[in-house]
Amino acid sequence: MQTKTSVQSKNKYAVTCDHLHFSYNFKPILQDVNLAIPQGAVVGLIGANGCGKSTLLRCLVGLHIPQQGQVHLFDTPALEMNDSVRERLGFVAQSADLFPWLTVEKHIKMIGQAYPKWRERRALELALRLRLPMGREVSQLSGGDQQKLAVVLALAHQPDLIILDEPVSSLDPITRRDFMRSLFQDERPFFTESVDEKNDSNTDYAPTILISSHLLSDLERVVSHVAFMRDGRIQLFEEWDAVLEFVRILPKSQFNLPTALCIADNKEQMIVDIRSLKNNLAKNTSLVRHIEDIIAAPCINGLDDIFIALNS
Numbered sequence: 001m002q003t004k005t006s007v008q009s010k011n012k013y014a015v016t017c018d019h020l021h022f023s024y025n026f027k028p029i030l031q032d033v034n035l036a037i038p039q040g041a042v043v044g045l046i047g048a049n050g051c052g053k054s055t056l057l058r059c060l061v062g063l064h065i066p067q068q069g070q071v072h073l074f075d076t077p078a079l080e081m082n083d084s085v086r087e088r089l090g091f092v093a094q095s096a097d098l099f100p101w102l103t104v105e106k107h108i109k110m111i112g113q114a115y116p117k118w119r120e121r122r123a124l125e126l127a128l129r130l131r132l133p134m135g136r137e138v139s140q141l142s143g144g145d146q147q148k149l150a151v152v153l154a155l156a157h158q159p160d161l162i163i164l165d166e167p168v169s170s171l172d173p174i175t176r177r178d179f180m181r182s183l184f185q186d187e188r189p190f191f192t193e194s195v196d197e198k199n200d201s202n203t204d205y206a207p208t209i210l211i212s213s214h215l216l217s218d219l220e221r222v223v224s225h226v227a228f229m230r231d232g233r234i235q236l237f238e239e240w241d242a243v244l245e246f247v248r249i250l251p252k253s254q255f256n257l258p259t260a261l262c263i264a265d266n267k268e269q270m271i272v273d274i275r276s277l278k279n280n281l282a283k284n285t286s287l288v289r290h291i292e293d294i295i296a297a298p299c300i301n302g303l304d305d306i307f308i309a310l311n312s
């Protein structure tokens with residue numbers, strides 16, 4: 001399983017975003033988005049409908065041009081991506097971008113011609129494992145099968161950065177579980193497992209993965225990091241283990257801390273990180289009285305807890 005332990009180095013980023021702003025027809029969608037995703041991280045991008053997740057992902061891969069700010073993929077500006085960076089990227093948009101008249105098998109064979117590192121055999125294996133009907137044209141595939149094919153195509157050139165925009169939204173629960181296991185929970189990512197390629201020199205392949213999904217229980221099993229968006233801003237970007245250990249959701253009726261000390265708040269609750277509260281103890285005497293109770297407050301149970309607190 002690829003976990004936070006496979007995050008290679010905090011100093012090496014697969015993706016950085018600096019003060020990104022994006023508007024549709026003067027309507028601001030992304031507002032001062034900053035992100036630095038370490039290489040090897042598996043990041044869950046989470047947020048309510050319409051908060052800007054797809055827009056952000058499209059800015060990251062250079063499909064949208066931000067009005068302000070910069071995106072870098074492996075230190076190259078996204079808008080100046082050359083073929084060598086493009087080959088390191090696998091992107092699956094929310095609606096699959098496929099040729100309706102081509103079969104599954106033809107897609108796998110044809111798309112490969114554009115990539116020097118294309119693993120056709122592995123792509124065929126994954127397609128079979130996901131029970132894709134190889135001889136059927138895309139126009140006759142279900143929405144879920146189209147999603148699966150788009151992911152197979154995005155992974156087959158062994159990209160170093162995989163960006164998936166709601167890749168499992170049309171899959172039934174059993175297929176979804178198999179699919180997530182194929183991608184994340186094997187000993188190594190699926191594409192390095194092929195028996196006939198056991199001697200492949202690239203056995204440490206651990207791509208950086210950014211995946212947006214509303215299926216939070218699926219995400220929390222596989223992510224090393226979480227990025228929560230609200231109203232076009234990144235509200236929280238953190239290692240998932242650190243969130244589980246240090247984040248508390250507190251009732252305002254019991255604790256009423258200054259908003260500046262919170263990650264976010266709603267009418268009834270505050271989301272806090274006890275590490276930053278501890279750093280502020282010297283400046284805020286009322287905190288001193290509360291800090292032990294705050295530390296003793298229950299940890300969060302899952303991504304649902306934060307999602308609900310951020311969006312209620």
Ligand SMILES: Nc1ncnc2c1ncn2[C@@H]1O[C@H](COP(=O)(O)OP(=O)(O)OP(=O)(O)O)[C@@H](O)[C@H]1O
Nearest residue numbers: 024025029047048049050051052053054055056094
């Ligand atoms: N082409 C467009 N023109 C104008 N507005 C758009 C366009 N595409 C998206 N928007 C608006 O931008 C906002 C963000 O949309 P986006 O698709 O990025 O949200 P999202 O977080 O991915 O939502 P969801 O979870 O529903 O997929 C929404 O208010 C949406 O209506």
